[in-house]
Amino acid sequence: MNSYQRTIHLADTDAAGVVYFANIFVLCHEAYEEALARSGMNLKVLVSPSGIALPIVHSSADFLRPLFCGDRLEVQLTPKQLGETEFEITYQVLSLTTPQITLARVITRHVCINAANRQRSPLPEEILRWVSG
């Protein structure tokens, strides 16, 4: 359920001929959004101005191989709860053209906050369910 397939588009690349490094983070965030949507969550949870927000407080990536326009890949993600207000996702970016090849490994760490005052807030039930999925 927590996997996402995607083709690399021209907009993902740069004039060095491969995917621009920051776009790997975008790709992984897309995989996270698709996983939330498939678990039944409304993506408005990410942008609701009145309720909670789930900003990323830390992220890292190891870029192991270049990705090219037209490449087909799969992102596999694994969420893990880190506390009452925090969770982390690890992503494996794999080639679909040459399976078993890991192209990148990415981590994002998210905290739950009250969007109005930006104070930490417990993770909502539906996120907890997905994280412990």
Place this chain on the structure above:
Amino acid sequence: MNSYQRTIHLADTDAAGVVYFANIFVLCHEAYEEALARSGMNLKVLVSPSGIALPIVHSSADFLRPLFCGDRLEVQLTPKQLGETEFEITYQVLSLTTPQITLARVITRHVCINAANRQRSPLPEEILRWVSG
């Protein structure tokens, strides 16, 4: 064959709460790339440094309704040859949540050039085949 379905991701939006206008052009270009790929073309045709290139020389868009994070939509595209070295694509961006609703209409006009000297060059056979569909 020339339709493409897509979910709006957080990265497509801006702080006004809807999709940032320039990202509608990105979305339509993705639909064009997917259509080329499905017609059997290698997307390397778009980036080959030694061969031809197909730069966009004109583009326009009418933005009829706002698009929100999580929205599901379909892009329907219709290519048309304009001459020996030129073609145009029109795109209808439709809501999948509320079918029959057109969200945007976009046009891109492409010329075929020799990538080395940037002079006009006849459209290659495989592009002509796709354009005359």
Place this chain on the structure above:
Amino acid sequence: MNSYQRTIHLADTDAAGVVYFANIFVLCHEAYEEALARSGMNLKVLVSPSGIALPIVHSSADFLRPLFCGDRLEVQLTPKQLGETEFEITYQVLSLTTPQITLARVITRHVCINAANRQRSPLPEEILRWVSG
């Protein structure tokens, strides 16, 4: 006052070696934001959820020459009121390396709406002042 200078960054380009077409629209929108800021306006006007919004309803571009990573350019913009609720901006994208060379011509048409109900609303005083410059 309504001109904006900018270097082309790697993120603006794609694997075809030049600026990705949709990023010319981004570049022009930056020029518009800088012009508003320099006229004394708070850019929060663009994103305020309670007040008005100024969405783009139409945009077009003619891409005359390719732009490369590292190129220095200038965007000159000219706003024009179209009615009580609408204005249009035309942009000339010029090379700073080779002045007198126009690289692209872009248009954006903006309407003023009430952000809550998305109905048309008269242009606010500060926008009118900038538009009639």
Place this chain on the structure above:
Amino acid sequence: MNSYQRTIHLADTDAAGVVYFANIFVLCHEAYEEALARSGMNLKVLVSPSGIALPIVHSSADFLRPLFCGDRLEVQLTPKQLGETEFEITYQVLSLTTPQITLARVITRHVCINAANRQRSPLPEEILRWVSG
């Protein structure tokens, strides 16, 4: 010399109302490009298909505070050589509106490769000079 000032534009933000996390990496890469350019380097060094390339193999970020549309900020960067073929840059993203406030801390690690065969290659003289600046 290794500092870069920038306004946050609408395109940098997302519908959660703040800068989209991956765009902080873009911002830091812009600062790196400007620093190279100011040290006299031609940015073509980043994209030359015949020569060397400097891909990023690792990157991380701590996002300490949200950034909003219209915010003015400064990126201070510090390069450090890690070996014959590798260097690392650390970036402090600071608020210009409220100095002394660090908004984010970012790291990028770059290796020098032969762009044709993607094998490691010694850092070129001009990069070494900038790194040991």
